[in-house]
Amino acid sequence: xxxxxxxxxxxxxxxxxxxxxxxxxxxxxxxxxxxxxxxxxxxxxxxxxxxxxxxxxxxxxxxxxxxxxxxxxxxxxxxxxxxxxxxxxxxxxxxxxxxxxxxxxxxxxxxxxxxxxxxxxxxxxxxxxxxxxxxxxxxxxxxxxxxxxxxxxxxxxxxxxxxxxxxxxxxxxxxxxxxxxxxxxxxxxxxxxxxxxxxxxxxxxxxxxxxxxxxxxxxxxxxxxxxxxxxxxxxxxxxxxxxxxxxxxxxxxxxxxxxxxxxxxxxxxxxxxxxxxxxxxxxxxxxxxxxxxxxxxxxxxxxxxxxxxxxxxxxxxxxxxxxxxxxxxxxxxxxxxxxxxxxxxxxxxxxxxxxxxxxxxx
Amino acid sequence: xxxxxxxxxxxxxxxxxxxxxxxxxxxxxxxxxxxxxxxxxxxxxxxxxxxxxxxxxxxxxxxxxxxxxxxxxxxxxxxxxxxxxxxxxxxxxxxxxxxxxxxxxxxxxxxxxxxxxxxxxxxxxxxxxxxxxxxxxxxx
Numbered sequence: 001x002x003x004x005x006x007x008x009x010x011x012x013x014x015x016x017x018x019x020x021x022x023x024x025x026x027x028x029x030x031x032x033x034x035x036x037x038x039x040x041x042x043x044x045x046x047x048x049x050x051x052x053x054x055x056x057x058x059x060x061x062x063x064x065x066x067x068x069x070x071x072x073x074x075x076x077x078x079x080x081x082x083x084x085x086x087x088x089x090x091x092x093x094x095x096x097x098x099x100x101x102x103x104x105x106x107x108x109x110x111x112x113x114x115x116x117x118x119x120x121x122x123x124x125x126x127x128x129x130x131x132x133x134x135x136x137x138x139x140x141x142x143x144x145x146x147x148x149x150x151x152x153x154x155x156x157x158x159x160x161x162x163x164x165x166x167x168x169x170x171x172x173x174x175x176x177x178x179x180x181x182x183x184x185x186x187x188x189x190x191x192x193x194x195x196x197x198x199x200x201x202x203x204x205x206x207x208x209x210x211x212x213x214x215x216x217x218x219x220x221x222x223x224x225x226x227x228x229x230x231x232x233x234x235x236x237x238x239x240x241x242x243x244x245x246x247x248x249x250x251x252x253x254x255x256x257x258x259x260x261x262x263x264x265x266x267x268x269x270x271x272x273x274x275x276x277x278x279x280x281x282x283x284x285x286x287x288x289x290x291x292x293x294x295x296x297x298x299x300x301x302x303x304x305x306x307x308x309x310x311x312x313x314x315x316x317x318x319x320x321x322x323x324x325x326x327x328x329x330x331x332x333x334x335x336x337x338x339x340x341x342x343x344x345x346x347x348x349x350x351x352x353x354x355x356x357x358x359x360x361x362x
Numbered sequence: 363x364x365x366x367x368x369x370x371x372x373x374x375x376x377x378x379x380x381x382x383x384x385x386x387x388x389x390x391x392x393x394x395x396x397x398x399x400x401x402x403x404x405x406x407x408x409x410x411x412x413x414x415x416x417x418x419x420x421x422x423x424x425x426x427x428x429x430x431x432x433x434x435x436x437x438x439x440x441x442x443x444x445x446x447x448x449x450x451x452x453x454x455x456x457x458x459x460x461x462x463x464x465x466x467x468x469x470x471x472x473x474x475x476x477x478x479x480x481x482x483x484x485x486x487x488x489x490x491x492x493x494x495x496x497x498x499x500x501x502x
């Protein structure tokens with residue numbers, strides 16, 4: 001009896017329950033609930049509809065409103081859920097629209113950039129004659145040196161992380177000292193490569209190197225003459241090892257720390273002197289017998305900057321090499337791992353900081 | 363400002379580099395002829411272009427050890443002449459030493475030690491101090 005009356009209601013009150021059909025079709029979104037709720041409602045409305053005329057049911061809202069005050073709690077909940085669902089659907093549609101618009105805009109921008117790139121490449125091909133234009137990102141030769149450095153450095157960092165992990169694994173496994181030594185040599189050779197590419201970059205564009213834009217932001221915090229401080233090297237390494245050091249080693253490392261700091265200070269003072277003489281060359285005070293301002297004097301000073309940066313890298317490299325000379329195989333491995341991890345963490349910190357959720361400004 | 367000063371007649375003080383409390387004015391302008399004497403008579407001498415900031419680095423590094431090196435600064439025009447003289451001195455002292463002279467050039471105990479790279483490297487490895495002591499530039 002129940003089912004037949006339900007069917008009767010469904011056929012006669014199709015327009016009334018029209019709004020419920022789309023809801024029930026949203027299978028995964030509480031569809032089942034709605035079907036149950038609808039069924040419940042039908043059963044309950046069933047009793048009351050017998051007293052209603054058909055005319056009052058043409059608009060979808062009215063029968064629901066009429067029953068609102070008299071309806072039981074489940075009906076209220078269902079109504080609210082339906083309304084919320086409508087809202088959610090509307091918002092979803094709006095979001096989708098916005099996303100599609102954004103995609104379209106990006107597509108246009110990409111197209112423009114590609115055009116620009118083609119134009120620049122064509123210009124380069126004209127300017128540099130037979131040079132393969134696709135190798136150049138920028139027209140100036142100096143900038144191509146920097147473009148090369150950026151790519152090489154990125155590869156270096158990736159490779160360095162792999163080597164650090166390999167060394168870590170080796171140390172915790174049962175590899176012989178000889179085999180660990182090979183990995184250490186490999187790691188050190190890799191550092192040598194870093195200083196080589198940095199030297200090339202210094203000659204291509206020293207200001208680029210000294211600005212530190214090629215480093216992550218936290219690394220840049222510690223920037224000193226185009227790289228990390230040599231003394232930082234020891235500050236990271238020594239505490240990790242200090243409980244396993246022989247007296248002689250502690251003594252040697254202490255002396256090395258002093259020497260490193262002195263070398264660093266002398267380079268810092270060299271930099272100050274360079275800034276001072278450059279400033280004097282540019283200001284070119286005639287009162288001090290400076291004569292006419294000649295730009296080439298100032299240019300010569302800038303060439304000294306290249307030497308200074310290369311010298312700073314030399315000190316970094318020497319310090320690292322000398323440190324390992326005082327350590328055993330396993331200590332060296334541990335030291336290199338600590339160093340690798342330190343820079344890895346600094347880099348990760350940079351990313352984390354950049355992507356941290358921001359409070360809305362409103 | 364550069365004059366051809368006769369070999370014997372200069373009156374500029376060439377101080378020894380023993381670490382004393384007094385710091386004499388160690389930057390002097392000497393003619394090329396005085397170079398030979400300057401090299402042989404000073405425990406540590408640094409030859410560099412005037413205003414070179416790398417020579418400042420070497421000077422500070424040596425100062426850190428308590429050494430006050432004689433600074434021989436020349437104008438760029440004199441560089442080639444000075445280079446010739448230096449190479450002459452080097453062949454006399456140690457004929458086998460065929461290294462190219464790079465400025466700033468450091469002479470310790472009358473013999474050519476090297477450029478900034480060598481000084482830095484030996485400083486970090488700790489080899490510099492005994493060398494300086496040997497040359498009489500360091501007392502402690």
